[in-house]
Amino acid sequence: MTKTTDIVALDEWYAIAVMADVGGNPIRTRLLGQDIIYGRGPNDRVSVHEVDASGRPGAALPTRERYNCLWTSLGAPRHEIFRLAEAEEKDRRVVVCGWIKMRTSGLRLVENFLDMAHFPYIHPNILGAEPHTEVPQYASEIRRDVDEVWATNCQFYQPQIVANGPGGMVQLTYRVPSPFVVMLYRVCPSSPDRLDVIMMFIQPIEEDLCRALPVMYLIDDRSSQIDLLNFEQVIFLQDRIIVENQRPLLLPLEPRSETPTRADLSSVVFRRWLKEKGLRFGTAEGGRDLV
Amino acid sequence: MAKLTLYDYELDDQCYKVRLFLGALGCLYDKVAVDVHPGSEHRSARYLRLNPLGALPILTEADLTIYGAEAILTYLALKYDTARVWLPEKPETFGRIMQWLAFSGSILSAASIARAHALFEIEADETKVYRKARLAFRLMEDHMTKQQFDDTFWFIGNTATIVDIALFPNIALSRDFGVDHDEYPALRRWMAHVRGIPGFITMPGIPAYH
């Protein structure tokens, strides 16, 4: 496909690579239907360029290095990349989990990330377990001052809150700072006055194809790196099967025909937010226009 | 400490072949998790010493190091299945088992590549590996159609062998790279039987219920 004409999507920032993988050899990838190329030039300067129709590097794109990743935009972002205060704390363990590609709209992935009801069924004995299937009342809202979606006061019973850890009621806060970035704050089991942060950066490749990278900022000096990676990747692959089998692959913004349950609140708010923004890329409504 | 050690990556289909068989045999073993993605630890000097091909699974026992799923299955069967159920000695059966293990290590490996490409963006000629993987599944489907016509549920003979273990993971995980099971009814029936093997375990991508 070709570069989207969706201004709302074009003007966002997207993580496209882990900084450690940005080297002298230029790497080609695709963002919002547009081929781009990135790499490190002389003086260690990192650049991202569009690749034009003849296969040559074209316009230089804006870049940022944030949260261990290289970010870029195909448009003119009206704001900086979201701020994560926890990332500035020096004692944090940063775990970059590795990109995984998925045949679905990136927005489906965000919606799946926000959904707690699936934990006991899709991540049995990790993030949930029967019979603890109830999603207690939580709040979800569009925060107008920052233009983000937040879900607060979320609780759920988890048999393994951290890798190989004990189970219990976990306290979660969800945040969607931009349409293709989603994260959760989790009350840290080992120091309850602090929050672990688990983010998911999504690179929308095409309307129905994306790659996603979980990045975690944890308070954890106990778990091994490999245990943390495995924990997150196993969960991620379990979700991948689900989102790749949802139909349509593109996210419908119109309310679902069936009455949403209490557990769907975040999804309803997220879809409403996208609709208000006028985002079309990766949505069932926008997808139809493009065909 | 168990004397068997499996160098393992949870999301790897070849490692799953070995975990599946160790489960079926009821063998105790130690698992060493290797950071394949994103760390590429299997290609580090430490692991190249164990397997110069830079791939998992690797199994060690005392002074022995053995790598490659089919070789490990064969070793484990000879060593721990004294009843010779999983790897019968009868020449005709043994020959056919070797034939299908070679199939698993050659043409069927296209399915592993296709999956690694779809998940982890491992470079591959997509058209070519998908075509090859589908051809492998077609040959398996044709074989199992015949077997089921002869009233057997298994790939070879009337009992499960290491061939059933070696061939199960790639087709069971084919949805990871967009190949649905609808077009393989005989393999679906067969997979239901493999799931019934005592000690059967799943991995991410293979739902516990279906």
Ligand SMILES: [Fe+2]
């Ligand atoms: Fe999930």
